[in-house]
Amino acid sequence: MVRTLATRLAVVATLAGALAACASETPADEAPADAIAEPAVLKERQDNFESIGDAFKAVRGELEKDTPDFGLIAASANDINARAGNIERHFVERTSIDDGFDTEALATVWEKPVEFKAAAQKLLDESADLAAVAASGDKAAVGAQAMAMGGACKDCHDQFRLDDEK
Ligand code: HEC
Structure with a gap:
């Protein structure tokens, strides 16, 4: 299955942003609530x-x-x-x-x-x-x-x- 690199980068960027936004108040073992889950x-x-x-x-x-x-x-x-x-x-x-x-x-x-x-x-x-x-x-x-x-x-x-x- 061919996926575009742009798509992968977009997903990575979105997840990274969501993780960074939650890092301060979310314990490490809990998934941040607003991360985009697949x-x-x-x-x-x-x-x-x-x-x-x-x-x-x-x-x-x-x-x-x-x-x-x-x-x-x-x-x-x-x-x-x-x-x-x-x-x-x-x-x-x-x-x-x-x-x-x-x-x-x-x-x-x-x-x-x-x-x-x-x-x-x-x-x-x-x-x-x-x-x-x-x-x-x-x-x-x-x-x-x-x-x-x-x-x-x-x-x-x-x-x-x-x-x-x-
Ligand atoms: C009603 C629309 C529609 C019809 C009809 C359709 N497809 Fe697709 N097909 C899609 C869409 C949209 C995707 C992309 C799905 C995704 O990536 O989430 C896709 C993806 C695929 C893929 C890639 C799957 C993967 O690994 O991600 C294959 C192979 C495929 N279609 C084959 C076929 C064949 C063969 C037929 C006819 C017998 C067919 N499709 C009919 C809409 C359709």
């Missing part, structure tokens, strides 16, 4: 996306074979579908890169909640369609639907995820 939801959502990425990789791996395992493609599509259903609740707390967290989530997630919800719904729909088409065993149709699902990833990333490839 919310558990951050790791949960990144693990969730990591697994979505792995499942998508598995789909593409099968489609490179002459005789893809359509059962595995369907299972991966169902896994992605279940995980797509977690996305919204992983973004309830405002935890963007602009809030000083070690994340690639842009502030637009919270600024455009309707669009974000629609982008998550698109992945739900496309992954359900992929699971359904996989049952047909028609490689060309499954390949086309896998591409369509990939479009749902890209749509959301283009609007809501930091592009650190540039």
